[in-house]
Amino acid sequence: MSTQEKDAPPLDQESAAKLTDFARAIKAAARAVTLYPPTHPAIRLSLARLVDAVSRITATGSITLGVVPDNLLINGAAAARPDQAVRETGALLHDHMIGLVTLHSSPDPDGWLPFLNILGKSVDDVRASGGIGRLWAATGQRHLELQEIDYADILRERQGSEESSWDDIIRACLNPDSPLDDDTLKGLLEVCGDPERFSELVLALEQNGETGMASKASALLRMLRGVIDLVSRTDPSKLEPLLRNVAQGFATLSPELLLELLSSEDGRADKAADLVLQIASRMTDTSLASFVARGVVSQGGATTRLAQAFQALVPDGDRRPGLLEMARAEVADSPLGGAENFLDLWKNATDMLTSYSDEQFVSESYARELSEARTQALEVERVSDDPPERIGRWVSSVGPIEVRALDLQLLLDLLTIETDPERWQQVTAPVVSHIEDCLLVGDFDAAVRLAAILADEAKQDGPRKAAATAALTRLVDGTMMSQVVSHLRSVDDASAEKLNALLHLAGPSVLKALAEALAVEKRAAARQRFTQVLLAFGAAGRNAVEQLRASANPAVRRTAIHLLREFGGTEALPDLTTLLGDAEPQVQREAVRAILSIGTEEAYAELQRALSTGTNQTRENLTGALIAMRSERAIPLFEYIVRKIDRKGPLRSVYLRALESLGALKAEQTIDLLTEALYSGEWWAPVRTAELRRTAATALRQIGTPAAQRVLEEAASSGPRGVRSAARAAQS
Structure with missing residues (x-):
């Protein structure tokens, strides 16, 4: 760690996350520009991610990144635990003698190509061209400023x-x-x-x-x-x-x-x-x-x-x-x-x-030939009778795409033909690294092909099983999940399907990271994708979600409720019931909604039990959550409350609010139930009875149908004195 980095103040969590996204995006884009031709989809994808990352990090204005040998600083502040991508990006920029980078805005994707092409050059080539400062100035771009490292200061x-x-x-x-x-x-x-x-x-x-x-x-x-x-x-x-x-x-x-x-x-x-x-x-x-x-x-x-x-x-x-x-x-x-x-x-x-002398090994004529080898090589380069199209084919055969395809084929062949378990285990190390590289540049097909072999071996009972399982574990514990989560936010549906396949090959161990990503995700499309992936895991997905219920983060607990509701069925009821007593009101509301969506007598009974046995604070929170549900889906629950809850006990307020909710929802099918409540009561509790009848009459008036009006008219004209009073007050 450099002295500058040691003395740097800590970077806040939000800025550190934005810096990490920027570092990952620029690293992936630089790699894609180096490996693929300009029209390759991987370049378009990586440029789009870079533009998005830069727009977020510069949302409040221009920002200056300090470059140290293995880190990046924002306005002089450093992340407490920099992501590996931040360290690697810092090293890449520092190798090109960049000391400061000031980001002013995020241009169109093509506006980043000149800078990425410069980063793709070797350090020697950049130096031979006059340095990074001269090359960048020649592009005419102004969306970022580069300050080259001063040698005298060094x-x-x-x-x-x-x-x-x-x-x-x-x-x-x-x-x-x-x-x-x-x-x-x-x-x-x-x-x-x-x-x-x-x-x-x-x-x-x-x-x-x-x-x-x-x-x-x-x-x-x-x-x-x-x-x-x-x-x-x-x-x-x-x-x-x-x-x-x-x-x-x-x-x-x-x-x-x-x-x-x-x-x-x-x-x-x-x-x-x-x-x-x-x-x-x-x-x-x-x-x-x-x-x-x-x-x-x-x-x-x-x-x-x-x-x-x-x-x-x-x-x-x-x-x-x-x-x-x-x-x-x-x-x-x-x-x-x-x-x-x-x-x-x-x-x-x-x-x-x-x-020492090489005369006993090398003849005089051969030694003379060796001494002239460099000159001869230059002559061969100058005097070439190969046509341009043939040279072009030769050059293209060792281009980045072809070399990458050869790398993939070599690894596939080694995984297939290697029979020695120990050597096969050694092969898995570069395989895992190659999968991570493929994800970095958006080559999902290659990543899936390699992961499929590992997953297939992990399912078998052969001698490779342990090595394959360990390789998949390293893959999930490495950078794979951060790359997949980032890609799922922006790729098209076809690419999302490939990533989904990769996650299923990696196994249920990916679920925790996915669920945690879902908990903090704000975009609806991305949330839907994460949810679909989790649901596709079936029972394994449900088990992973159940573990999230104990998270200390309320957002994660709310996400667990959302997923349990998506899984559906009465099997989720016990897990949802435990969250009714959560200390966080938002978690309680989500749990009530999820139980309500189950819609069975058993589900309603669980809500009643929670209302009856919970603390006053829990009862108040749950009641508020229930009343806030102005949805027709809640009508059966309110009916259940009116029928089952004792209107004279500690849940009296819940009972009255259920009557109000039935009226507000214009639940015509509950007219008979409201009529029964209107005529109920005890002569020895006149105040309580009057409030009950008044609430029921008001609910009937809110429903407003002819049947409800007839009930009120009949009650106002021929009902008992207390009923007449409540009905007439509702009609006025």
């Missing part, structure tokens, strides 16, 4: 913090279009003036996997020439100590890099070769012996490249034995010196280093 940061990576300094030297001004060279001078730090830089350069050995040699020479030129201009007296320090650091070079520096290939300036020779001539016996010892220890013996480098550094054959004796002592102190065959190993190394 070197100044390096002086203050040894945690900083050498990679940025190396990129500065590798980029021929990046000016090494005096400030930058002064920082490099301090590195070259310290043999230990110079050795660290050389080691980092050797380990850089982005360029070949020739580029590394050119970068090192560029740095050395600049530093030596600076010293020659400003303080020539320090030149000799500087050359000695660098010569001491040359002992850490690999034989390959040293030979590249010493080579006299075409295009190498004479002064560059002279510079290397001047430095090499200042290598002390200790440095030369250390160079040999390092090479022997790292390779477990002497190699031809080490022998060639040693002979080039020490052309005097009489001087070599003494140096080798010093190297032998250094190797003897290493772990290699404890080997039983150390004496034989060192004898072979000595023979190789003192008398």
Whole structure:
């Protein structure tokens, strides 16, 4: 973790989610643009997702992303636990020397293609074209701004913090279009003036996997020439100590890099070769012996490249034995010196280093041919009589799509023909990675084909069952579910069916992630898709949903109710009943609606039981939920309440509200039930009876049908005194 990242304030959860969506989208889009031709559907899909992600992250205005080697910051704030996609996107942008990205808006999908095409280029190609800043400026696009990393600042940061990576300094030297001004060279001078730090830089350069050995040699020479030129201009007296320090650091070079520096290939300036020779001539016996010892220890013996480098550094054959004796002592102190065959190993190394020649293996004519191979290769490239269409077919046969198809076929073949269970298990690792890559770029067909083989083996009782099951578990626990959930929100129906098939192949373990995604999903179309997938799992889906009832998140519990209602049937009634006592009113309301949708006497009895046995708060919440249901589907429930609930007990208010609801819903079929309530009551409870009759009469008036009017007229004219009073009040 960089110092900048450590000191960054925490990013809020919503912004972190938007940043994660953006990182996943831009990573997938960059990959799709690299792998597929411009008209491929995967590119359209990935661009649409990128536009959507950017529109959300810039919804409140322009936003600036800080780029560190393995993370992204929003306005200086970092996520507490960055998603892997955020780290990988940060690394991708940082590799291209991007320090800041300011997003102003989300243009049309095609507006992102220039930026994605630049990201798809290798670092060397971008550097050769003048750097990311120059390439982006040439596109004329203005929806985002890029700030390139400043090399002088990097070197100044390096002086203050040894945690900083050498990679940025190396990129500065590798980029021929990046000016090494005096400030930058002064920082490099301090590195070259310290043999230990110079050795660290050389080691980092050797380990850089982005360029070949020739580029590394050119970068090192560029740095050395600049530093030596600076010293020659400003303080020539320090030149000799500087050359000695660098010569001491040359002992850490690999034989390959040293030979590249010493080579006299075409295009190498004479002064560059002279510079290397001047430095090499200042290598002390200790440095030369250390160079040999390092090479022997790292390779477990002497190699031809080490022998060639040693002979080039020490052309005097009489001087070599003494140096080798010093190297032998250094190797003897290493772990290699404890080997039983150390004496034989060192004898072979000595023979190789003192008398290496390829004459016994390579004839003079063949050696001459080898030396001319590069020139001949260039001639073949220049003088080609192959027609363009043939060359085009050759090139297309190794294009990204074809190579990806070959990758898929290779994995399919290995899964099919490999008979050894242990080796078959090893094959599953790249298979899982390939499925994740396929999902990333929208190649759902390939993902389904690979997952189908794993699922088929997991169902069998053969020796591959355990490995296949473990592979499917790794797949679900990895990035698959986040990719699938993201795709289900935006893909067409045909692609959604393929994703549905993939989820069924992966098994019921995907259900928890799907249900949790459904709980936070706001879009109706996406909610419907998630629901359909869960329902398609049948009993396994129901079991997964039942586990969500105990979630601490009310939104997840409401989602569980929604799914239990979708599964339908009285089997869900016990699970729904337990949620009637939930502390969250919204959860209670959803549970009431779900039980109401079952519509059986048993379901109504459960509601009555909850009303009777619940706490006052529960009873109040449930009553409110019941009364809020102004739907004809609730009429049978209100009828049940009027018939079954004791109007004199603690549920009296529920009884009266049920009467009101029947009137409000104009439930004509309940006129007889309301008439019975109108004429009921007890003479010893006149206030309670009057309220009951008044509520029933009002409900009849609200129904308003001729039959209801006749009941009121008859009650007003010939009913008992209390009934007459209630009926007349309702009519007035």
